[in-house]
Amino acid sequence: MSTFIKLLARNRLAIFGAAVLGVIILLIVVTPLLPLPDPDATATADRFKRPFSDGFILGTDHLGRDLLSRLLWGTQLSLAVGLAAALIAGTVGAAIGIVAGYFGGRIDNVIMRAIDMLMAFPYILLALAIVAALGPGLLNALYAVAAVNIPFFARNVRGVTVSIAHKEFVDAARLSGMGHIRILTTEILPNVLPVVIIAMSTTIGWMILETAGLSFLGLGSQPPQADLGSMLGEARAALITAPHTSIVPGMMILLIVMSVNLLGDGVRDALDPRLRSGALSRPMAATLVRRDETPPEEAETEAVLSLENLQTRFEVGSRIYRAVGGVSLAINPGECVGLIGESGSGKSVTALSVMGLVASPPGIITGGAVRLNGQDLIGAPYRRLRALRGDRVAYIFQDPLSTLHPLYRVGDQLTEAIRVHHRISRDAAHERAVKLLEDVRIPNARARIRSYPHELSGGMRQRVAIAMALANEPEVIIADEPTTALDVTVQAQILKLLDDLRRDRGVSILFITHDFGVVGQLCDRVAVMYAGRIVEEGTTAEVLDAPAHPYTKRLIACVPELGAGRRELHAIPGLPPAVDQLPHGCAFAPRCHKATGLCATSEIELTGTGRKVRCILPEEDVA
Amino acid sequence: MSLALETRDLTKTFDVGKRLMRPPKAQVHAVHPTSLNVENGETLGIVGESGCGKSTLARMLVGLLPPTSGTIEIEGLSGGSSPADFGRVIQYVFQDPVSSLNPRKTIRQILEAPLIHLHGMGRTERSARIDEIFDSVSLRPEFLDRYPHEFSGGQAQRIGIARALAANARILVLDEPVSALDVSVQAQVLNLLADLKDELGLTYLFISHDLAVVEAVSDRVAVLYFGAVVEEGRAENIFASPRHPYTRLLAESAPVVGRPIGGQAQGELPDPMNPPPGCAFASRCPRATDICRTDRPELRPIEGDQRAACHHPLDP
Structure with missing residues (x-):
């Protein structure tokens, strides 16, 4: 709630809307207490008095009624009707949407087709038909406006409900013995309520307008009762001779609808989790670079890619997440370096x-540097980074379904990747794409x-993604969990x-x-x-056979190995630290059985050459 | 030993492309007739790759999905008709611990639901029972009044297990309970499950794609391929000396330190809309002969209690 208010307060337009609406609401709340003349008392002698004349602040209308008094009472009525219509439409629409979305199938079909039919009528025609059937009157206009807006709520809520009804917690509720009604009211409703509120806050202004429209046509409030629409309607005849009679209610409608909409949009932006997270x-x-000092030029190395004390952080509000806290790593030509860690470790x-x-x-x-063949890339101009991305350094990601564009054929995506970096003809690029797909052993x-990506299996899609990474014969491929989403046989x-590609082509892999x-x-x-830090580094055989850091050793022990039969598994107690609250000294110390007071007092350096470990009490000697 | 759970020819078929008046365009056989037995106090591991029907099978066992044909008997009684009837005897632990908890309810409200709706407990009785369960999954009582988003994956999975225990069911279906967790946390949860089983005498159906995990926790293992059990046997034998070529492919594909990358068989699952008449694995199988492409092999005993559905089972 407090974050909601904070977010809303940041939105200046919403605050402006809230202020205007607040003043209007304050005025109509105190209206009964103000020394105003009766809004319906006619005095034909005083008709069409201009504003600020003879004690009539806003003048009088064609029957000599005080416009200020009519305006305030009328605003009260219009706002109340608009709000009531929004509440009715929201409640009925949400109920329909929840039922349709939760039960699905035939019930959903019947309900939603009926809603579609309702939506097919122009809204004003539908409202007119409803009022014509029920007879004119403010209450009937309210029903008409509510009915016209039900489909909007029903469709919105149904969409959200469908996605919630398939969540596992709904299944869990069924297994807990809850019936349908109870699941709808206690499991689903609380989760769709924000959507209903968002929809309501953005449509309430619209409903006030619609009610005013019906009253303007003489179908809403009946004389002498004043509401904003009927005031406009009555003033129409004197539009030229006494413009103030139209301008006064017109301005009020403008102010109300504008302020409601501004506030409503602010509420929506603050409540909607997608908008809130910065979508x-x-x-x-x-990536933004804010390096205090440029690291000195490095001595010549054979490494094709080297990271030096790389530091990356996320700044969210006042919190700083040090996701990468000084990582140094070098990758030689043709080498495959594994970067291993649990989720949240910064890999x-x-x-x-x-x-x-x-x-x-x-x-x-x-901070830090990333050198590709000795050239620092951190802070390099975007043009240069763009020229290198996909050309010298290519990526393969975990989920090929979300990295391939769903609407383009895989061949087109491959040729595009090639033609971005090489000026070759479309046909030549096409031939090259076929060759690449053959190289990654895609049959036929x-x-x-x-094919489109969705026509391929997960393994085939990942092959396409690999082909794309290879398209420009990069020096380095960075593969981020490329087999995690795949089945073991496909993995x-x-x-x-x-493995074959790197041996054949001499490409380096991270x-x-x-x-x-x-x-x-x-x-x-x-x-x-x-x-966020490297705690151990070495050749694969060294690290896996004789892990030096207690974390590595215990992590390896956690992994069950096939062929060892039924057994108790080793576990590491506790959880990894949150990277916005890293402990002092060794981050693993709170979970480590060897930790002493020294581990938490000062920074622990990564020591050793080639074989390195960040521990003062290592399991193995690394010289 | 008495049987905790028995299925006979359990089948699930989904209609694809439903039409208003005419029959649907096609049918997908997600689970072919499957007969499984689980004894009291046993852990049956179920392994298979995506699309093998293991989740469909699990959802049928707890009553979330009605079977197309076949029967389920739980502790000698046929399950019932609604998830609530099933809920007292068999419970489910979900794969994604966070999305299986309603974000707008406190942990206490989540755990109370089965106590109220399945057992009709009063307030004081509930409170005592919840404290007891929460203690058994080693979570601190002050967590009870927090909301799900405040918990890590491993803690949320403990809460999911606590909810299943609250229903007081003797059989738990664990659907990939640790695959969303990091290895260091995975071991904590697996050990907790093992302790609970000994303490409370539970029966587990442990579903996973991770062979090593399944082998570590199971007494017996059933291997699913394309909606059917292709091999079944004791956990210590089935991957060490597989009899079905698919089981061997699985065992060889699992990455193991110090072994070259294995399991090179090409090819993938057949099209479920258009299943082959014979063995579903024939197109990938190095031992396939003509009979494999025309006749579907039945699950039959090979040696001891190891059974395989193969015309040409492997030698040990």
């Missing part, structure tokens, strides 16, 4: 920082190139393919994973990450 703020083309952010792909905001690279490549095929088995089969060297 509307487009990330920058490259993916490290990988994305290389090409400035961390979303900014909130991501910021605050010439036919498959015309074996993809791993074999990656392989990010959480699976020791995969690292053991594919990688030459491995670095283990914990809480």
Whole structure:
């Protein structure tokens, strides 16, 4: 709730709307107490008095009634009717939407087709028909406006309900013995309520307008009762001779609807979790860099890609998440280096920082260097990064279904990837794409190139993603959990393919994973990450056979190995630390059985050459 | 030993492309006739890759999905007709611990639901029972009044297990209970499950795609491929000496440190809309002969209590 108010308060237009609406509401609340003349008392002698004359602040209308008094009483009525219509439409529409979305199938079909038919009528025609059937009157106009708006709520709520009704907690509620009514009211309703409130806040202004429209046509409030629409309607005849009689209610409608809409949009933006998380703020083309000092030029190395003390953080409000807290890692030509860690250890952010792909905001690279063949890429101009992305350094991600564009054929996406970096003809690029698909062993490549991503299986899609990464013969491929979403038999095929490709082409691979088995089969060297830092590094055999850091050792022991039969598994007590509240000293110390007071007092350095460990009490000696 | 759960020829078929008056365009056989037995106090592991029907099978066992044909008997009684009838005897632990908890309810409200609706307990009785269950999954009582988003995956999964225990069911269907968790936390949850089983005498159906995990926790294992059990046997034997070529492919594909990348068989699952007449694995199988492509093999005993559905079972 407090975050909601804070977010709303940041939106200046919404605050302006709230202020205007607040003043209007205050006025109509105190209206009965004000010394105003009777709004319905006619005095034909005083007709069409101009504003500020003879004690009539806003003048009088064609029957000599005080306009200020009629305006305030009329506003009260219009607002009340609009609000009531929104509540009725919201309640009935939400009820219909929840029932349709939850039960689905035939019930859903019948209800939603009926709603569609309701929507097919122009709204004013429908409202007119309802009022014609029920007879004119303010209450009937209210029903008509509510009925016309029911489909909007029903469709919105149904959509949300469908997605919630298939969540596992609804299944769990059924297994807990709850009936349908109870599930609808206690499980689903609380989750769709924000949607109803959002829809209501954005339509209430519209409903006030619609009610005013019906009253303007003489179908809403009946004389002498004043509401904003009927005041406008009555003033129409004197539009030229006494314009103030139209302008006064017209201005009030404008103010109400504008303020309600501004506030409503603010409420929507503050409540909608997608908008709140910044879905509307487009990330920058490259990660923001805020380095205090440029690291000195490095001595010549053979490494094709080297990270030096790379630091990336996320700044969300006042919180700072140090996702990558100084990572140094070098990858030699033709080498496969594994970067292993649990979720939240910073391995993916490290990988994305290389090409400035961390979303900014909130991501910021605050220090260190990333050198590709000795050239620092941190802070490089966007043009240069763009020329390197996909050309010299390519990525393979976990989920090929979301990395491939669903609406383009895979062949077109491959040729595009090639033609972005090479000026070659479309036909030549096409031939190259077929060759690439053959290289990743997609059977019948010439036919498959015309497939859309959804027509391929998960393994085939990942092969296409690999082909795309290979398209420009990069020096480095960064593979971020490329087999995690795949079945084991398919995973074996993809791993074999990656292994062959790197041996045939001499491409370097940075392989990010959480699976020791995969690292053991594919990688030459491995670095283990914990809480944003590398805690151990060495050749795969050294690290897996004789882990030096207590974390590595205990993590390996947690992994069940096939062929050892039924057994008790080792577990590491506790949880990894949150990267916005890292403990002092060694981040693993609170979970470590060897920890002493020294572990928490000062920073612990990564020591050793080649074989490195960040521990003062290592399990193995690393010289 | 008495049987905790028995299915006979349990089948599930989904209609694809429903039409108003005419029969649907096609049918997908998600689960072919399947007969399983689980003894009291036993853990039956069910392994298979995506699309093998393991989740459909699990949802039928707890009554979330009505079977197309076949029967389910739980502790000698046929299950019943609604999830509530099933709920007292068999419960489900979901794969995604966070989305299985309603974000707008406190943990106490979530745990109270089965006590109120399945057992009709009073307020004081409920409170005592919840404290007892919460203690048994080693969570601190102050967590009870918090909301699900405040918990990590491992803690949320403990809460999911606590909810299943609250229903006082003797059989738990664990559907990939640790695959969303990190390895260090995964072991904590698996060990908790093992302790609870010993303490409360529970029976588990443990579904997973991770062979090593299944082997570590199960007494017996059933391997599913394309909606049917292709092999069944003791956990210590089934991956060590598989009899069905698919089981061997699975075992060889699992990445193991120090072994070259294995399981090179190409090919993928057949099209479920258009299943082959014979063995579903024939197109990927190095041992396939003509009979494999025309006749579907039945599950039959090979040696001891190891059974396989294969015309040409492997030698040990």
